[in-house]
Amino acid sequence: MDNQPLDPAIEEKARALCAQITVAHDLDPEIQEELYGHVEDKILGYLSGDVPVSGDDALILVREHFGDATTIKSLLQDVHATEVLMGQWRRYAVAAIVSLGCVLVGRAALNVVSFCFQYYHFKSVTASEALVSTFSSQEVPEMQPLSPLLSIPLFLLILGFVAFAPWGFFLRWRRRLQAGDRAWYYRWKSGKLGAVILGLVFLNMLIPFIPSGWLEVNSSTPFSLAVAMVCTLGLMIGQCISWIWWCDVPPRTQRNTLNTAFAWGLGFVLFSMLPNISADIAASPDSALRDPGVPVLLQGRFSDSSLHWSLWWSWPTNSLRQHAMVLLYPLVLGGIAFVIYGVAGRVRKIRRGGGIDGDAGTTPRVS
Amino acid sequence: MQPNKELIGASTRLLILAALAREASYGYAVIKSINDEADGLFVWQEGTVYPILHKLEKEKLVRAQWQQADTGRRRKYYYITAEGRDALADGAEQWNGFHEMITSMAGGPNG
Numbered sequence A: 001m002d003n004q005p006l007d008p009a010i011e012e013k014a015r016a017l018c019a020q021i022t023v024a025h026d027l028d029p030e031i032q033e034e035l036y037g038h039v040e041d042k043i044l045g046y047l048s049g050d051v052p053v054s055g056d057d058a059l060i061l062v063r064e065h066f067g068d069a070t071t072i073k074s075l076l077q078d079v080h081a082t083e084v085l086m087g088q089w090r091r092y093a094v095a096a097i098v099s100l101g102c103v104l105v106g107r108a109a110l111n112v113v114s115f116c117f118q119y120y121h122f123k124s125v126t127a128s129e130a131l132v133s134t135f136s137s138q139e140v141p142e143m144q145p146l147s148p149l150l151s152i153p154l155f156l157l158i159l160g161f162v163a164f165a166p167w168g169f170f171l172r173w174r175r176r177l178q179a180g181d182r183a184w185y186y187r188w189k190s191g192k193l194g195a196v197i198l199g200l201v202f203l204n205m206l207i208p209f210i211p212s213g214w215l216e217v218n219s220s221t222p223f224s225l226a227v228a229m230v231c232t233l234g235l236m237i238g239q240c241i242s243w244i245w246w247c248d249v250p251p252r253t254q255r256n257t258l259n260t261a262f263a264w265g266l267g268f269v270l271f272s273m274l275p276n277i278s279a280d281i282a283a284s285p286d287s288a289l290r291d292p293g294v295p296v297l298l299q300g301r302f303s304d305s306s307l308h309w310s311l312w313w314s315w316p317t318n319s320l321r322q323h324a325m326v327l328l329y330p331l332v333l334g335g336i337a338f339v340i341y342g343v344a345g346r347v348r349k350i351r352r353g354g355g356i357d358g359d360a361g362t363t364p365r366v367s
Numbered sequence B: 001m002q003p004n005k006e007l008i009g010a011s012t013r014l015l016i017l018a019a020l021a022r023e024a025s026y027g028y029a030v031i032k033s034i035n036d037e038a039d040g041l042f043v044w045q046e047g048t049v050y051p052i053l054h055k056l057e058k059e060k061l062v063r064a065q066w067q068q069a070d071t072g073r074r075r076k077y078y079y080i081t082a083e084g085r086d087a088l089a090d091g092a093e094q095w096n097g098f099h100e101m102i103t104s105m106a107g108g109p110n111g
Helices: A006-024 A029-047 A055-067 A070-077 A080-123 A127-135 A139-149 A152-178 A192-207 A221-247 A254-274 A321-324 A328-352 B003-020 B025-037 B045-059 B082-106
Strands: A276-282 A292-297 A306-314 B064-066 B074-080
Touching: A006 A029, A006 A055, A029 A055, A029 B025, A029 B074, A055 A080, A055 A192, A055 B045, A055 B074, A070 B045, A080 A192, A152 A321, A152 B003, A221 A328, A276 B082, B003 B045, B003 B074, B003 B082, B025 B045, B025 B074, B045 B064, B045 B074, B074 B082
Parallel strands: none
Antiparallel strands: A276 A306, A292 A306, B064 B074
């Protein structure tokens, strides 16, 4: 048999035939590779045969002998029923990880920015000094065990790491995916995926969410609504981009894109129902979100001012209407995911000069 | 004469096990060797052989390993296991039993 590689156009069509059988149904990528090996050998067999045929004719013959793709797909799904089911759940688990990870990174980044603002606002008296005083205060005894963790450099270092380390992580995985490695979520065991989800939920609950009480922004002002919308939109776009960089292996399918977008959104919705730590720092008791805050005695030239710090665990107290609004998140995220995937697909097609690339909504079809 | 589908379907597992008992091989080569041996007696829909190979692997009658083929390309090789050889022996015995019975009944004094 000829050891020469296949013509790229023929190879692409052969891969599309195999993808038609395996990709849309979460079958192991190795199965696709095995089927492609068969198709490749068969085409090369025809091309090096006694009767010369063109690549396209060889592909037609291969397809004829290979059998009906729908039947083979169905037979493979029967044999690998458990893996198909687990593959779908695995994809949802990954979506939850991306969703929770993005929320974690977003909140950590927001906190870093908040601390910087607070430092600027209160000059030499930093927010973390107030935080330390709160954690070591007798008035919040359940927070005291955490107080040693809260020194300014350590806290900022941890938040900075949480906020920015994932970029390197994403880039590393992107390179591995491009090099043909299997996606990380196929390599990880189910227990590890579950542990990461639990860990992220735990971390998300531990990182304080700092409402900007000291900026006199509260939930009734249009400004805070605008800030919330910008943050939410940023989070959605961040999730989509994280997914594309870190997890997604083309060719993509409409079904998987839609499932994943909903899983992202639902992860966020579930997270919004968990209790977490809220923190508020205010220049006066009147502007504090939670009354009474812990008064912090300022030193030096700020000794005539007061600072009120609150830190509390709470269950979300959203109204039914607010919960209903949160449920719109998966729908909006689904729309954004389609737009981003569509743009990413077009860019890739332009770079490759057109042809089948199997992006969202263009599941390869060989008719 | 083309045998009916049921007959081909019933014999596929044993044919694959028999081919692998001769020599460990990958999907395409297994199908090719059986087609060569059949010499036109039947033609398989080749893609349908892979679900059977995977089922045999799940039943631990064969084990699989990715390795380089003679062509230099990476292929998934299948090796028959001890359980596979036992299953092949049992299956062949049953086929022989049926074969003898049918031959005897069809070719008997009144056949």
